[in-house]
Amino acid sequence: MAYTLSFILFPFVIAVLLSILGLCPRFFTGKTHRIRPKRRRIDPSFCIDSLSNLIVVLVSAFGIWTLKEGSKYPPQSYILGLKMEVNKEKYAADLSSIKEAHARISSFIHKTPVMTSESLDAISGRRLFFKCECFQKGGAFKFRGACNAIFSLDDQQAAKGVVTHSSGNHAAALALAAKLRGITAYVVIPKNAPECKVQNVLRYGGQIIWSEAPVQSREEIATKVLQETGAAFIHPYDDVRIISGQGTVSLELLEQAPQIDTIIVPISGGGLMSGVALAAKSINPAIRILAAEPKGANDAAQSKAAGRIVTLPETNTVADGLRAFLGELTWPVVRDLVDDIITVDDTEIIDAMRLCYEILKVAIEPSGAIGLAAVLSDSFRSNPAWKDCNRIGIILSGVDQTNALEPS
Amino acid sequence: MDNKFAFRLYPVYVWVRVTLLFRREKEEEEKSKNLSQSYTFVGIRGLKMEVNKEKYAADLSSIEAARARISSFIHKTPVMTSESLDAISGRKLFFKCECFQKGGAFKFRGACNAIFSLDDQQAAKGVVTHSSGNHAAALALAAKLRGIPAYVVIPENAPQCKVQNVVRYGGQVIWSESTMQSREETATKVLQETGAALIHPFNDGRIISGQGTISLELLEQSPQIDTIIVPISGGGLISGVALAAKSINPAIRILAAEPKGANDAAQSKAVGRIVTLTETNTVADGLRAFLGELTWPVVRDLVDDIITVDDTEIIDAMRLCYEILKVAVEPSGAIGLAAVFSDSFRNNPAWKDCNQIGIILSGVKKQEEINNPNTRYSSSMGGRIDKISHTEISKYLTGCKNKG
Numbered sequence: 176m177a178y179t180l181s182f183i184l185f186p187f188v189i190a191v192l193l194s195i196l197g198l199c200p201r202f203f204t205g206k207t208h209r210i211r212p213k214r215r216r217i218d219p220s221f222c223i224d225s226l227s228n229l230i231v232v233l234v235s236a237f238g239i240w241t242l243k244e245g246s247k248y249p250p251q252s253y254i255l256g257l258k259m260e261v262n263k264e265k266y267a268a269d270l271s272s273i274k275e276a277h278a279r280i281s282s283f284i285h286k287t288p289v290m291t292s293e294s295l296d297a298i299s300g301r302r303l304f305f306k307c308e309c310f311q312k313g314g315a316f317k318f319r320g321a322c323n324a325i326f327s328l329d330d331q332q333a334a335k336g337v338v339t340h341s342s343g344n345h346a347a348a349l350a351l352a353a354k355l356r357g358i359t360a361y362v363v364i365p366k367n368a369p370e371c372k373v374q375n376v377l378r379y380g381g382q383i384i385w386s387e388a389p390v391q392s393r394e395e396i397a398t399k400v401l402q403e404t405g406a407a408f409i410h411p412y413d414d415v416r417i418i419s420g421q422g423t424v425s426l427e428l429l430e431q432a433p434q435i436d437t438i439i440v441p442i443s444g445g446g447l448m449s450g451v452a453l454a455a456k457s458i459n460p461a462i463r464i465l466a467a468e469p470k471g472a473n474d475a476a477q478s479k480a481a482g483r484i485v486t487l488p489e490t491n492t493v494a495d496g497l498r499a500f501l502g503e504l505t506w507p508v509v510r511d512l513v514d515d516i517i518t519v520d521d522t523e524i525i526d527a528m529r530l531c532y533e534i535l536k537v538a539i540e541p542s543g544a545i546g547l548a549a550v551l552s553d554s555f556r557s558n559p560a561w562k563d564c565n566r567i568g569i570i571l572s573g574v575d576q577t578n579a580l581e582p583s
Numbered sequence: 584m585d586n587k588f589a590f591r592l593y594p595v596y597v598w599v600r601v602t603l604l605f606r607r608e609k610e611e612e613e614k615s616k617n618l619s620q621s622y623t624f625v626g627i628r629g630l631k632m633e634v635n636k637e638k639y640a641a642d643l644s645s646i647e648a649a650r651a652r653i654s655s656f657i658h659k660t661p662v663m664t665s666e667s668l669d670a671i672s673g674r675k676l677f678f679k680c681e682c683f684q685k686g687g688a689f690k691f692r693g694a695c696n697a698i699f700s701l702d703d704q705q706a707a708k709g710v711v712t713h714s715s716g717n718h719a720a721a722l723a724l725a726a727k728l729r730g731i732p733a734y735v736v737i738p739e740n741a742p743q744c745k746v747q748n749v750v751r752y753g754g755q756v757i758w759s760e761s762t763m764q765s766r767e768e769t770a771t772k773v774l775q776e777t778g779a780a781l782i783h784p785f786n787d788g789r790i791i792s793g794q795g796t797i798s799l800e801l802l803e804q805s806p807q808i809d810t811i812i813v814p815i816s817g818g819g820l821i822s823g824v825a826l827a828a829k830s831i832n833p834a835i836r837i838l839a840a841e842p843k844g845a846n847d848a849a850q851s852k853a854v855g856r857i858v859t860l861t862e863t864n865t866v867a868d869g870l871r872a873f874l875g876e877l878t879w880p881v882v883r884d885l886v887d888d889i890i891t892v893d894d895t896e897i898i899d900a901m902r903l904c905y906e907i908l909k910v911a912v913e914p915s916g917a918i919g920l921a922a923v924f925s926d927s928f929r930n931n932p933a934w935k936d937c938n939q940i941g942i943i944l945s946g947v948k949k950q951e952e953i954n955n956p957n958t959r960y961s962s963s964m965g966g967r968i969d970k971i972s973h974t975e976i977s978k979y980l981t982g983c984k985n986k987g
Contacts (some may be wrong), residue, residue: 185598193591288661290683310663310909534948536683538911574909 323420350381412446413502423448445505597731599970696793723754786875794824
């Protein structure tokens with residue numbers, strides 16, 4: 176590598192040296208220093224020669240610089256006559272922050288595979304591409320956002336640790352990312368949380384702090400920990416760094432399968448959805464982004480219909496990872512960049528989970544199978560708007576953590 | 584030329600001469616390296632081990648031909664890594680996930696190669712087999728792709744899930760009695776009636792070449808691998824993998840993993856001829872076959888060692904695979920990982936410098952087997968474990984005690 180680099184750079188170095196020396200013809204003539212300095216006429220050919228060398232060097236350096244920096248200025252996206260600039264002023268993250276996140280976390284995450292299946296293509300009538308985030312470290316895509324958040328803390332803040340009160344995949348991912356950086360992660364878990372979730376956090380080295388079941392108690396204890404330790408509170412989805420981290424899924428997916436024209440994403444708090452939509456629409460403004468949501472937790476669908484954030488008094492679905500509501504940062508992206516939200520009921524989700532296992536041989540959790548359920552649902556199949564969505568990317572967001580495959 | 588310009592050209596001239604000199608030196612070094620490689624390979628233990636067609640059932644060219652033939656039909660399965668498993672085992676592990684292959688196991692490669700290398704006349708008559716495992720399903724699927732009939736002879740007492748598998752992939756089920764003779768007789772009868780070709784599950788040059796394509800992909804995806812651990816049953820997979828790998832990189836080590844309750848290959852290697860057992864007793868039901876005439880020479884010459892593991896280790900490895908790698912492999916598939924964790928591998932000084940190990944996860948857990956309470960390991964996938972305590976496994980994973 177160094178060999179070829181020197182091969183290329185050597186003529187430039189020589190050119191620079193020669194141009195410098197060319198401006199001092201005295202050294203070339205080899206004449207000794209005269210006591211009475213004689214005024215020499217400068218030969219114009221020397222100047223032109225050395226100047227042209229300099230110009231060549233400068234122009235090539237500038238060319239290399241523009242090639243490197245050119246990706247910072249993507250074309251603006253014009254959709255329906257509306258100028259929709261996907262830039263930092265309007266949304267919580269943008270393509271540059273997502274690319275930064277990718278550079279920051281790529282040495283820690285797995286670049287998960289994209290799998291296809293002709294049987295599922297035949298059943299659905301489209302070409303499906305499954306981005307297997309279930310094989311990500313920690314068992315779900317959340318590790319990307321957590322990593323980005325933790326590795327963008329400055330050293331002083333990081334030394335105090337991080338705190339969260341999610342008990343799902345976010346807590347496990349945060350604990351794992353904190354372990355990688357060597358800092359403490361405080362996880363507030365309610366007393367009635369299932370054993371497997373507790374085990375998960377422990378396994379990844381997180382410190383558990385018990386609280387009562389209601390959300391207020393969890394938040395109070397999290398605030399207490401924050402005040403006592405000065406740890407940074409990392410929200411599961413309503414955080415710029417989390418959204419940028421999740422957006423790296425899009426970057427990889429569109430690299431691995433650039434022919435995709437639609438992406439179907441499970442939606443809960445909207446962190447994954449926002450990141451994926453921001454990245455995908457910046458790379459390919461014509462791509463369609465669809466969300467998949469359970470009927471028993473269809474707050475996002477209601478929000479989109481009503482034009483403002485809607486929260487439900489209770490949620491009732493087997494997809495336990497999709498029960499959160501939209502946040503202040505994720506709602507604008509869902510409102511503007513998500514083309515539609517497909518709601519499916521629990522039986523469809525479980526059917527899709529089973530299909531995924533039997534045909535794709537991947538054991539995913541219900542929240543992860545909802546994308547496939549959406550593709551196979553009647554509302555998607557019969558909708559004329561999505562008739563020409565032929566190459567669909569589906570994100571399998573997380574793996575089955577509870578060993579639900581065993582006979583009960 | 585002007586004097587002044589000649590001065591300027593001199594450094595350029597020097598640079599050109601020097602780089603050309605360096606480049607020639609580099610070429611000569613590479614050439615000598617190649618030569619020495621072939622010398623060491625030929626000189627191992629004083630035996631001339633030429634991996635060529637005259638000696639073994641397949642070779643690198645037949646495996647590459649197989650790859651060209653089947654690549655449009657198979658999945659190029661991913662290679663996965665896990666830092667947790669690397670930490671537990673103390674080596675760098677690369678898992679070739681053949682469990683995601685079409686049909687649920689690597690057997691689809693060999694079946695595809697066999698079926699697509701039949702000439703049209705023979706293919707029109709169909710294919711027949713009397714395996715009831717992954718090979719039958721793979722053959723049925725490959726035959727469906729080519730549009731020819733596949734006759735699968737299944738004994739009456741076969742579990743329903745196996746029958747379902749064959750039917751799902753479009754194979755024609757032909758019932759026979761449960762004994763081995765009856766199965767073979769029925770197969771011969773079908774052969775005579777229809778003129779179909781009998782495709783052996785492993786003792787066939789085309790099958791071996793098909794399985795060998797795994798090596799080609801694995802060494803492309805992870806060229807730094809210095810050891811490959813392969814489950815061994817009839818020897819089809821390991822023959823193909825060994826032939827390809829040793830041709831590409833003669834210094835690579837090939838190790839086999841076998842269950843203690845079906846350790847015919849280990850006994851054969853020790854004795855120096857094919858040994859068959861009177862009965863096999865293992866949870867890894869895909870590894871109960873014995874070596875064949877074509878696979879035995881490769882196992883004898885190109886496999887460096889056979890590691891036997893017992894059933895508890897296999898189930899442990901299966902669970903680890905599921906919890907850490909998030910892949911539900913069948914016991915026969917998890918045996919490679921079990922071998923890496925086994926004491927016989929860890930304590931063996933011969934394998935102390937095997938640091939980049941490729942493990943082949945050969946097949947996936949079938950959904951029906953999980954729901955069937957008769958399967959011995961079905962209870963191990965959940966919280967209720969018969970033999971292995973959850974705390975032992977957690978010890979691997981966290982090193983901290985259970986809380987709450």
